[in-house]
Amino acid sequence: MAKRTTYQEMAEGLKTILKRRKISYKEVADHLGLAESSIKRLLNANDGQFSKIEKLCEWLGLSFSDLLEIHENKNEQSYILTTEQEALFKRYPGALQFYLELTEYELSVEEIKESYLLSEASVTFYLSQLERVGLIEVHAHNNVKNKIHSEVSLSPSGELAKTLLKSSMESIYQVTIKMMEEEKKQKRGTVSTGELLFSQTSAAELYREYELFNEKLSKVSARDSRLYPKKELIPYTYFNAFIPHRVFKVRIPNIS
Helix, strand or coil: CHHHHHHHHHHHHHHHHHHHHHCCHHHHHHHHHCCCCHHHHHHHCCCCCHHHHHHCCCCCCCHHHHHHHHHCCCCCCCCCHHHHHHHHHHHHHHHHHHHHHHHCCCCCHHHHHHHHHCCCHHHHHHHHHHCCCCEEEEEEHEEECCCCCEECCCCCCCHHHHHHHHHHHHHHHHHHHHHCCCCCCCCCCCCCCCCCCHHHHHHHHHHHHHHHHHHHHHHHHHHHHHCCCCCHCCEEEEEECCCCCCCCCCCCCCCC
């Protein structure tokens, strides 16, 4: 019975992903070399071959755990980027930063333009590209409407995720070095590195405290996000350190 439930959950997760990425059953059938009717049976059966589910996961850049998490969080209506949207952000990381500034940090187009010293042509380029892939609508005087009304996410094992992780780790490395060099001057955050030895009992105790602290951070962040305008909030990087710095932030270059 457990296996049947797991298979159904994975199949439901796959159907959710296919719907969000606008991938038809025919495209899936062509990829697996099967009839479209076979794909429908595969994704609607109570039980089936995990090998085919695995092949689909590889094609979509997902893992089994991704599917289960998507199924469990289905009611939260997380938006998964389409292949076209991921391709845009991978080719132009500045377009992702532009989108984040518009939506997550709630800056106006004019504020982004001034902050990054962008030309009018570059602003037009980024707006047109984001509109082309269905993320925003651009109205008169560069008034922008965000078309995605839920949290935007991507597969942790996808190519875009790997690109962003690499960029984020390089950014974290640079800011960590800076914090260590100017520790006495920095009053808004702290970071330290080193190796410590603990017994298994002590490690278990500290790990539980660490989990509780993580929960507290999430609750306080959620509370502040509800209470304050996003422009007044400081993005802190959190990786066993607490630094006023965005995890992912790249330059938005001018497009020549």
